[in-house]
Amino acid sequence: MIGVGIRGVTKSYGALPILRGIDLTIDPGEFVVLLGPSGCGKSTLLNIVAGLEPLDDGAIEIAGEDMTHADPSKRHLAMVFQSYALFPTMSVRQNLGFGMRINRVPKAEIVRRVQSVAALLQIEPLLDRKPAQLSGGQRQRVAIGRALVRSTRLCLFDEPLSNLDAQLRADMRVELRRLHADLGSTMIYVTHDQVEAMTLASRVAVINRGKVEQVDTPQKVYDRPATLFVARFVGSPAIxxxxxxxxxxxxxxxxxxxxxxxxxxxxxxxxxxxxxxxxxxxxxxxxxxxxxxxxxxxxxxxxxxxxxxxxxxxxxxxxxxxxxxxxxxxxxxxxxxxxxxxxxxxxxxxxxxxxxxxxx
Ligand SMILES: Nc1ncnc2c1ncn2[C@@H]1O[C@H](COP(=O)(O)OP(=O)(O)OP(=O)(O)O)[C@@H](O)[C@H]1O
Ligand SMILES: [Mg+2]
CATH class of the missing domain: 2.40.50.140 (Nucleic acid-binding proteins)
Structure with missing residues (x-):
C-alpha cells in the first residue's frame, strides 16, 4: 500500500488548458474515485500519475518519492485501461504472464503469480481459453488480473466497466469492492458514472474543467456539495x-x-x-x-x-x-x-x- 501526492499539476494541449492546478493527496489503502463529465481531464490526470503523459507543471509523489519524471516502470503501479485489449491469439494464462515474460521474470515466479491472481479473481477455470471464448465480464476480469500480476500496491483504473452492460457492471462493482477489501491496495479509479463513484469510493474527487471542485466521502459530496456544479452532477434524480x-x-x-x-x-x-x-x-x-x-x-x-x-x-x-x-x-x-x-x-x-x- 502506497500513497500518492498530486501537487499543483497543470497540463495544456497546445493553447488549451486541460488541467488547471490539481492538488490531491491519496492515502495508502484508499479507494479514490475521480468523477467528472466527459472531457474534464480525468484520463489525462491518470496518465500523468502513471507516467504515460508528461505534465507542464507540478509534481507527482508516489510512496513519498518524487516520481514526476520517473519512467512508468519505476512507479510501482498497475493500470487497467478502458479498452482492455487482450492479445487475441494468446490464452488467458499467456495474457496474464505476458508483461512478466518481457520483463524476464523467472518462469517459476510467473507461474506462481498467475496462479495467485487467477485464484483471487476466480478465473482459474478460464486460464486455457482465448479471449474470444470469454464473456465481457470475464475479459474485464482478465484485464484487471493482468494489472494485478504486476502490482497490487497501487492500481489505476480508467473507466474499466464502461463496456459492460448494466447487470455486469453492478456485479463487477461488487467484485472490485471485494478485491479492494482483500488486497488493501491503493486504488485510483476514473469514471463519469456517479453511481459507480458513490458505491466504490472511500473518497470522491469531483473534477470540472481541469479543477478539483470537492474531495469528500460519497455521503458528504451528496449531502453537502461544495459547489453548484457538484450539486448538479451528483444525484439522480437531480437536485x-x-x-x-x-x-x-x-x-x-x-x-x-x-x-x-x-x-x-x-x-x-x-x-x-x-x-x-x-x-x-x-x-x-x-x-x-x-x-x-x-x-x-x-x-x-x-x-x-x-x-x-x-x-x-x-x-x-x-x-x-x-x-x-x-x-x-x-x-x-x-x-x-x-x-x-x-x-x-x-x-x-x-x-x-x-x-x-x-x-x-
Ligand atoms: N493528445 C491530445 N491532444 C489534444 N487534446 C487532447 C489530447 N488528449 C486529450 N485531449 C483533450 O483534453 C481534454 C481532456 O481529455 P481527457 O481524455 O482527459 O478527458 P476525460 O475526462 O477522460 O473524458 P472521458 O470521460 O470522455 O474519457 C479533452 O478536451 C480532450 O479532447
Ligand atoms: Mg477518459
Whole structure:
C-alpha cells in the first residue's frame, strides 16, 4: 500500500488548458474515485500519475518519492485501461504472464503469480481459453488480473466497466469492492458514472474543467456539495434548484416573491443580504409541509406527473417555473393532486452563491 501526492499539476494541449492546478493527496489503502463529465481531464490526470503523459507543471509523489519524471516502470503501479485489449491469439494464462515474460521474470515466479491472481479473481477455470471464448465480464476480469500480476500496491483504473452492460457492471462493482477489501491496495479509479463513484469510493474527487471542485466521502459530496456544479452532477434524480436573493432576516426570496426561512441553515460564513443565490434541495428531503404556513409568500407547488418506482413514486412538480421532484409513498400515503406547500428542513438544503457557484 502506497500513497500518492498530486501537487499543483497543470497540463495544456497546445493553447488549451486541460488541467488547471490539481492538488490531491491519496492515502495508502484508499479507494479514490475521480468523477467528472466527459472531457474534464480525468484520463489525462491518470496518465500523468502513471507516467504515460508528461505534465507542464507540478509534481507527482508516489510512496513519498518524487516520481514526476520517473519512467512508468519505476512507479510501482498497475493500470487497467478502458479498452482492455487482450492479445487475441494468446490464452488467458499467456495474457496474464505476458508483461512478466518481457520483463524476464523467472518462469517459476510467473507461474506462481498467475496462479495467485487467477485464484483471487476466480478465473482459474478460464486460464486455457482465448479471449474470444470469454464473456465481457470475464475479459474485464482478465484485464484487471493482468494489472494485478504486476502490482497490487497501487492500481489505476480508467473507466474499466464502461463496456459492460448494466447487470455486469453492478456485479463487477461488487467484485472490485471485494478485491479492494482483500488486497488493501491503493486504488485510483476514473469514471463519469456517479453511481459507480458513490458505491466504490472511500473518497470522491469531483473534477470540472481541469479543477478539483470537492474531495469528500460519497455521503458528504451528496449531502453537502461544495459547489453548484457538484450539486448538479451528483444525484439522480437531480437536485431541485431555485434561484433567488438572500434577505436581511435570513430568508430566501425567489423571483416570484415566495420566501423560505433559512434560520436553520448552517451558513459557512455570515450571509450578505442582497446576494443572488441558488437554493438546492434533494428530492429525498422534500415533503408536503406538515404545518402549511398559508402565508401569501409560501412556496407553492403544482403536481405535474408521477413516476412509479415500485415501493415509492417520484412526484414531479412545477414550482416557481422550475421542475422539482419529491418522493411519495406509493402505498397508503396521500399523493397531492392539487397545489400544495412543499416543506423541507433548511438544515438539509444547500445554498450557493449564484455568481461563483460556491456553497454559502
Ligand atoms: N493528445 C491530445 N491532444 C489534444 N487534446 C487532447 C489530447 N488528449 C486529450 N485531449 C483533450 O483534453 C481534454 C481532456 O481529455 P481527457 O481524455 O482527459 O478527458 P476525460 O475526462 O477522460 O473524458 P472521458 O470521460 O470522455 O474519457 C479533452 O478536451 C480532450 O479532447
Ligand atoms: Mg477518459
Amino acid at each position: 431541485n434548484l431555485l434561484e433567488g436573493v438572500l434577505m436581511a432576516d435570513r430568508r430566501f426570496r425567489s423571483a416570484t416573491g415566495a420566501t423560505v426561512d433559512l434560520s436553520g441553515y448552517a451558513f459557512a460564513s455570515t450571509p450578505r443580504p442582497g446576494t443572488e443565490v441558488v437554493l438546492g434541495v434533494r428530492p429525498d428531503d422534500v415533503r408536503v409541509a406538515e404545518a402549511p404556513a398559508r402565508r401569501g409568500d409560501a412556496l407553492s407547488a403544482v403536481p405535474a406527473f408521477t413516476e412509479s418506482l415500485g415501493p415509492r413514486s417520484l412526484l414531479w412538480l412545477e414550482l416557481d417555473g422550475q421542475r422539482w421532484s419529491m418522493y411519495v409513498d406509493a402505498k397508503g400515503g396521500a399523493i397531492p393532486t392539487g397545489p400544495f406547500e412543499p416543506g423541507f428542513d433548511a438544515a438539509d438544503a444547500s445554498l450557493f452563491d449564484k455568481t461563483t457557484g460556491v456553497r454559502l
